Amino acid sequence: MDLQPQVGRLIKVLRGKDEGSYAVIIGLVDERFVLIADGDKRRFDTPKKKNVLHLELQTAISSEVTSSIQEAGRVTNAKLRYVIQKYAQARGE
Numbered sequence: 330m331d332l333q334p335q336v337g338r339l340i341k342v343l344r345g346k347d348e349g350s351y352a353v354i355i356g357l358v359d360e361r362f363v364l365i366a367d368g369d370k371r372r373f374d375t376p377k378k379k380n381v382l383h384l385e386l387q388t389a390i391s392s393e394v395t396s397s398i399q400e401a402g403r404v405t406n407a408k409l410r411y412v413i414q415k416y417a418q419a420r421g422e
Contacts, residue, residue, distance in 0.1 A: 332386040334363045337395030339416050344383035347371070351387075351413045353394055355404065368409030398422055 332338070338354045340363075347370070355376055356364035363384070364376035371377050390413045397404040 332388065334381050334384075334386060335390065336398055337391045339387040339389045339391065339413070340365060341385040341387060342379070343385050345379070347377070351417060352377075353391060353409055353412060355394070355398065355409075366406075366409055367413055368406035368411075372406050373404055373409065387416070391416075408410065 334354055334357060336339065336354055336356065337342075337401070340352055340354060342350050342352060343347055343390045347367075351364040351369065352367040352371060354363045355373060358364060358378060361380055361382075362378050363381055365379050366373050367375040393408060394404050394412055396410060
C-alpha cells in the first residue's frame, strides 16, 4: 500500500523530538517535504517542515481539515486537536 502525502492526511512522527505523536499534513512543500501541525505544540501558523521519510503516513484523511483549508486557506488549531484526538481514540491509544 503506497500512501501519498496529501493535505488532511494524518501522520505519525517517527523522528525528532515529537517522535510518536500524531499530526496532520497542512501543506506540501515538494516531493520530499511537508508541513505538519497538531494544533497544540505545532500550531497552524507555525507548522513544522518534515521530511516524509521521517513520517508514518496513516490511511486516515480528515475531510474536515481538507475542506477547511480548501475553502478558507486555513484550519483552526482546535479542529486539528479534535481530529487527532478522535483518531487516537479510534485506534485505542
